[in-house]
Structures are given as C-alpha cells and as structure tokens.
Amino acid sequence: MAISSPESTDLANTVSTPAGSVELQRLPHLTDYLSNIETRPNPLQSNPYYHPSHGFYISDSDVVFRRITFDLAQTPNSGSKQPAYHRAGPRKEVVFDPTGVRAAIVTCGGLCPGMNTVIRELVIGLWELYGVRRIFGVGAGYRGFYSRDPVELNPKLVHNLHKKGGTILETSRGGFDLGKIVDAIERHGFNQLYIIGGDGTMRGAVKIFDEIRRRKLNIGVAGIPKTVDNDIGIIDRSFGFQTAVEMAQQAIAAGHVEAESGVNGIGLVKLMGRSTGHIALHATLSSRDVDCCLIPETPFFLEGKGGLLEFLENRIKENGHAVVVVAEGAGQELIPRTEAQKEERDESGNPVFLDVGSWLKSEFRSWWSRSHPNELFTVKYIDPTYMIRAVPANAVDNMYCTLVAHSAIHGVMAGYTGFVSGPVNGIYAYIPLVEVAETKNEVNVKDHKWAWVRSVTNQPDFIRV
Ligand SMILES: Nc1ncnc2c1ncn2[C@@H]1O[C@H](COP(=O)(O)OP(=O)(O)O)[C@@H](O)[C@H]1O
Ligand SMILES: O=P(O)(O)OC[C@H]1O[C@](O)(COP(=O)(O)O)[C@@H](O)[C@@H]1O
Numbered sequence: 001m002a003i004s005s006p007e008s009t010d011l012a013n014t015v016s017t018p019a020g021s022v023e024l025q026r027l028p029h030l031t032d033y034l035s036n037i038e039t040r041p042n043p044l045q046s047n048p049y050y051h052p053s054h055g056f057y058i059s060d061s062d063v064v065f066r067r068i069t070f071d072l073a074q075t076p077n078s079g080s081k082q083p084a085y086h087r088a089g090p091r092k093e094v095v096f097d098p099t100g101v102r103a104a105i106v107t108c109g110g111l112c113p114g115m116n117t118v119i120r121e122l123v124i125g126l127w128e129l130y131g132v133r134r135i136f137g138v139g140a141g142y143r144g145f146y147s148r149d150p151v152e153l154n155p156k157l158v159h160n161l162h163k164k165g166g167t168i169l170e171t172s173r174g175g176f177d178l179g180k181i182v183d184a185i186e187r188h189g190f191n192q193l194y195i196i197g198g199d200g201t202m203r204g205a206v207k208i209f210d211e212i213r214r215r216k217l218n219i220g221v222a223g224i225p226k227t228v229d230n231d232i233g234i235i236d237r238s239f240g241f242q243t244a245v246e247m248a249q250q251a252i253a254a255g256h257v258e259a260e261s262g263v264n265g266i267g268l269v270k271l272m273g274r275s276t277g278h279i280a281l282h283a284t285l286s287s288r289d290v291d292c293c294l295i296p297e298t299p300f301f302l303e304g305k306g307g308l309l310e311f312l313e314n315r316i317k318e319n320g321h322a323v324v325v326v327a328e329g330a331g332q333e334l335i336p337r338t339e340a341q342k343e344e345r346d347e348s349g350n351p352v353f354l355d356v357g358s359w360l361k362s363e364f365r366s367w368w369s370r371s372h373p374n375e376l377f378t379v380k381y382i383d384p385t386y387m388i389r390a391v392p393a394n395a396v397d398n399m400y401c402t403l404v405a406h407s408a409i410h411g412v413m414a415g416y417t418g419f420v421s422g423p424v425n426g427i428y429a430y431i432p433l434v435e436v437a438e439t440k441n442e443v444n445v446k447d448h449k450w451a452w453v454r455s456v457t458n459q460p461d462f463i464r465v
C-alpha cells in the first residue's frame, strides 16, 4: 500500500483498515538536524553483482504493518491506531560517500547464537555492497569505545565467523558512560554505528543517538536486536532464538531419558529466560516430553491442592516419571533469600537470580522423603545455561543475520538513524530505536500458545483453591 512520503510532514501518515487507522512511524533521518546533507545515487547502481531494475529499490512509501490480521466483520474503530514501519532495503539515493565512511560495530550484553554472523555480514555487506573500506570493531561492549583501541576489520578477517559461536569483538555488561562513549566516537571519526545487543543495549543506543543528535554530528546509528531470551518487542523474534530452542530441546530430551530410566524419576531442566519464558515455552512445545513448564509470566506454588507437588505426585503415579522445565526467572519470589541477595544486580543493573533449579531439586527431594519415605526417587537436574547460547547459529538464524545486517546497512547509507532493523510479520523493517527500547516481549499467558502448552503438558493453572 502506498503512503505519501514521511519526509514531507512531521505527522505520521495514516491509512484506514477495518481495525482503525494505521499510522506510519516516522524514522529519524540525518537531515532532521543537519542541513548540509547531500544525496548521491546508490553505489549498488554500479555494483557488478546487482542489476537494479524496477522494484529493486525500496521507496519511503513502502511500509510494513505491525498488525496484519483484521476481522472484516468488526465495526471499524476510527479511534484505534495501529503502527506501520518503513520497509527495509536499499534506497535509490544514499547520503554517505563510501570512501568517507568509518563504520563501527560493537556487541553488548549476553551472548546469542549468530552474533559473529551479524559482524561478518556487516563487514562483508559494507565492503561488497557499498565499497566501504574503513570498518572497525569496538571490543568489549560499550566500555570498549573509550577503553580500547578499535580493531580494523575486512572480509578476509571475518570470512569464517558464521561457523563460530560468541562474538570475536568480545562483549560486556555495564560500563555505559554516555559522555565518554560519544567523545570516543567523535575522536575515532566514526560516522556509522552498528550496535548489536539486547534490551539494555537498545536503551543505551537511544541515549547515544540522542546525544549525537544534540551535538549535531553526522553519524548514523542502527541497532541490531539480539536476545536469546526473545524479550525484545515488535520484531518477530531475535536471530539465534531458534538455535537456542534447538539446544534447549536436547537438554529436555536428556532430562526425559534420565527421568524415564530412574525409579520415580524427575528430569528437571532449567533454561534461560530472565523475565520471559519464550525459550522454555518453545522448547516444551517442540519436545512434547514435558509434564510441566514454569515461566516467569505466570506464578506457581509447591504445596497444597492445585500445587506443583500434587501434580507431580499424580504424574509419577500415572507414568512412573515426570519432566519439569523451568525458566530461570520463574518462581524467584518463592526462593528464600537474604536482604543482600534481594538487592544484588549485575554490572548492567539486571537483577541477579537465585538458582531456581537447585532450589526445586532440593524441594522435590525433601517432599518425596517426607511423603514416600520408603520408595526410591531420583531428580536429575540439567542446567544447560550457556550451552544454548554459546553455539554457532543454525542455517535459518544465519540467513536472518545476513538480512538484518544488510537491512541495517541500507538504512544507515540512506541517512536513516536512531532505528532498529528487524523482521515484522516476516518482512524486514526499520523501527524507531526508542520504540524498540520501550517495548518488551512477554509470553502472553492468555493467548492460544500458552493454552497449547497447557494442553500438551496437562499442567494445572496453579490457582490456590
Ligand atoms: N537504561 C540503560 N541506559 C544506558 N545503558 C544501558 C541501560 N541498560 C543497559 N545498558 C547498557 O547496555 C549494555 C548491555 O545491557 P545488558 O542489560 O547487560 O544486556 P542486553 O543488552 O543484552 O539486555 C551494558 O553495557 C549496559 O550498561
Ligand atoms: O551472561 P550472564 O551475565 O551470566 O547473564 C546471563 C543472562 O544472559 C541472558 O542469556 C541473556 O540476557 P541478555 O540478552 O539481556 O543479555 C539471560 O538469559 C541470562 O539471564
């Protein structure tokens, strides 16, 4: 659907749908605060591998709707507003002369499968698509801007990165000092920033973008969302999430074998998920061996009618074993902790959790020895934590990494800034950074997917009666 150019007005453009109006989310552009920006034809025009023909370039009126399902029987609600985003892709005109580009790439926060692939694809994309030759890696996360010398990257150096887990640039938490970071960016002469990181990183990127804009610097800022927990909103999912789910499934399979092979066995698997249970949910749905999936979005309790122990008692009676999957952030409020533990934070300010798996294991054991003192029992606790994220991305995630990296490059070259590239309903789009930083993706325990989990596991609602 065509929407007139957003640059022509400060107001978002609107289109009517059965569910109300759809508003185009305006993207920041370098011309918003710099008057001397000149445009030039996209260098892809003369790239030997591309033959731009009709439809190759994406125009500013190409949009992606955030919501794509509508009920045609619904009375149109003119008061309701749905967002639309600019579609990602090469623009006919760019604002950077490739020979003057000094691009910086940084990775922040925890690992996620595919981070190295994104680095690779940014370097190769900038080099091959646009002819950029000065590309730098900033080491050790945000603190690296002011505490390390940047490392120059080229296609040869990054060639094999898609086969490696982790990030060659190294990553860290904390160390966010806005003044020092932007001073260092100026000092190094960077004019394109590619910031790969999670929700915390995106909140930091908003501040960097705001400060760059305040200083009126000719620097494009793109965020590339990475989150193994899948806790970033608006985008369909993060790269690496699918790979992590596959690894999680292997841990569940092992837990199942251990549980089945013991007498009255419980296989207990703890999976990553600081405040969202997406990995646990998806691994549960795909493995189908799980009897109970515990996630941070919905509380549970142990003792009494309708509790976890009663459920496990029945399950072990029926099947001889049970498999419990728990996301690391689930049940934190149930675990006894000292005042100091309540306050504990990591360098980025994220709460530090107690090990819900170890706590559950010990609770299960004491419950069984109390209630069945003369019967054998075993709990096998599997904690694969870092194994699910410290691996190379699978094929699908690697493809995603290429598309998200190239999308970011096209956007920055065209002068867009303060944006995130990512898939929305399967189409790569540019989303304002600030919107991404403010939106969290939690498991909706009221929708059909959670009902599906419960129908697969038959677990209770954990409502006290
Ligand atoms: N609100 C914030 N403002 C500025 N920087 C932040 C903010 N939250 C986190 N950061 C910084 O972002 C980086 C990564 O954050 P963290 O929460 O550890 O990981 P992730 O980005 O993966 O969620 C850290 O350097 C941290 O200091
Ligand atoms: O790497 P650390 O500091 O041990 O932190 C582990 C945390 O990192 C994660 O893997 C990812 O979190 P972020 O994406 O927010 O960095 C969480 O699932 C987990 O709680």
Ligand SMILES: [Mg+2]
Pocket: 109, 198, 199, 200
């Ligand atoms: Mg985070």
